[in-house]
Amino acid sequence: MSRNVQHSLLGKAKANKKDEFYTQFKDIEGELKHYEHHFKDKIVYCNCDDPNVSNFSKYFILNFERLKLRKLISTGYKKEGRGVGNLYKKDQNKIIRLEGNGDFRSEECIELLKESDIVVTNPPFSLFREYVGQLIEYKKNFLIIGNINALTYKDIFKLIKNNNAWMGINMGRGISGFIVPEHYELYGTETKIDDEGNRIVSPNNCFWLTNLDTSKRHEDIVLSKTYYGCESEYPIYNNYDGINVNKTKDIPRDYRGAMGVPITFLHKFNPDQFEIIKFRKGNDEKDLSINGKCPYFRILIKNKRL
Numbered sequence: 001m002s003r004n005v006q007h008s009l010l011g012k013a014k015a016n017k018k019d020e021f022y023t024q025f026k027d028i029e030g031e032l033k034h035y036e037h038h039f040k041d042k043i044v045y046c047n048c049d050d051p052n053v054s055n056f057s058k059y060f061i062l063n064f065e066r067l068k069l070r071k072l073i074s075t076g077y078k079k080e081g082r083g084v085g086n087l088y089k090k091d092q093n094k095i096i097r098l099e100g101n102g103d104f105r106s107e108e109c110i111e112l113l114k115e116s117d118i119v120v121t122n123p124p125f126s127l128f129r130e131y132v133g134q135l136i137e138y139k140k141n142f143l144i145i146g147n148i149n150a151l152t153y154k155d156i157f158k159l160i161k162n163n164n165a166w167m168g169i170n171m172g173r174g175i176s177g178f179i180v181p182e183h184y185e186l187y188g189t190e191t192k193i194d195d196e197g198n199r200i201v202s203p204n205n206c207f208w209l210t211n212l213d214t215s216k217r218h219e220d221i222v223l224s225k226t227y228y229g230c231e232s233e234y235p236i237y238n239n240y241d242g243i244n245v246n247k248t249k250d251i252p253r254d255y256r257g258a259m260g261v262p263i264t265f266l267h268k269f270n271p272d273q274f275e276i277i278k279f280r281k282g283n284d285e286k287d288l289s290i291n292g293k294c295p296y297f298r299i300l301i302k303n304k305r306l
Contacts, residue, residue: 027170177201225250
């Protein structure tokens with residue numbers, strides 16, 4: 001079944017500042033298993049998470065000893081009144097009495113951020129750019145969920161180009177869906193109410209962003225296509241000396257110059273294999289074009305092995 005909810009739901013969320021999309025436990029478990037070696041003796045901060053309901057908090061409490069964590073901090077935002085939080089250590093679960101509303105930008109939450117080593121959460125989609133900016137400002141390791149369109153933001157793409165952040169393991173259909181509150185409309189065809197009564201939407205356009213390394217990130221993309229002899233399949237841009245490649249699997253193995261690939265390439269991007277040159281724009285600083293038409297958000301890359 002197609003996920004017709006796709007861009008409409010999270011697009012409306014950004015426009016209407018609806019940010020109550022809660023991550024399912026199985027999606028957290030499915031991603032975190034690839035990073036377990038990073039957590040030994042670390043303080044984890046889930047700073048967009050009401051500890052009473054957050055599956056991120058639940059995951060880290062259940063796996064606290066196995067991951068050998070030092071401490072877990074969870075704080076959640078309350079639109080009205082004081083925010084909620086807790087500090088969890090081995091054999092200790094202490095309620096935090098927040099003075100403010102628990103906004104991640106508040107002074108008391110920033111102080112907790114300074115104390116932490118790794119931030120793991122699903123931040124507000126409408127504040128994603130600002131949220132990531134804060135993590136970078138305070139030089140934190142992180143693993144967070146966002147809308148894949150965030151990859152087109154200049155500041156987010158700059159982090160990826162400079163090898164300061166990258167896509168995680170799961171994206172799109174690899175993230176099974178989000179729990180939404182009663183007052184949210186269930187858009188699209190792929191929605192459901194699970195056995196526990198949770199209302200689930202599956203937008204199929206989200207991804208994990210991180211600066212925690214994994215071995216999978218250094219696996220080569222297998223290249224089976226060739227450019228020479230198939231030149232007609234790779235048109236040259238009007239405003240840049242490079243060829244257009246419509247799908248990651250079609251990247252030619254024998255082309256030394258610049259190639260424009262879709263943003264989904266970043267999910268398989270190996271920085272040892274490819275160099276990112278530029279995003280979206282040609283030499284005239286206008287969108288890359290072919291015969292006057294602009295393919296959707298291309299990334300210019302080169303094969304470092306040639």
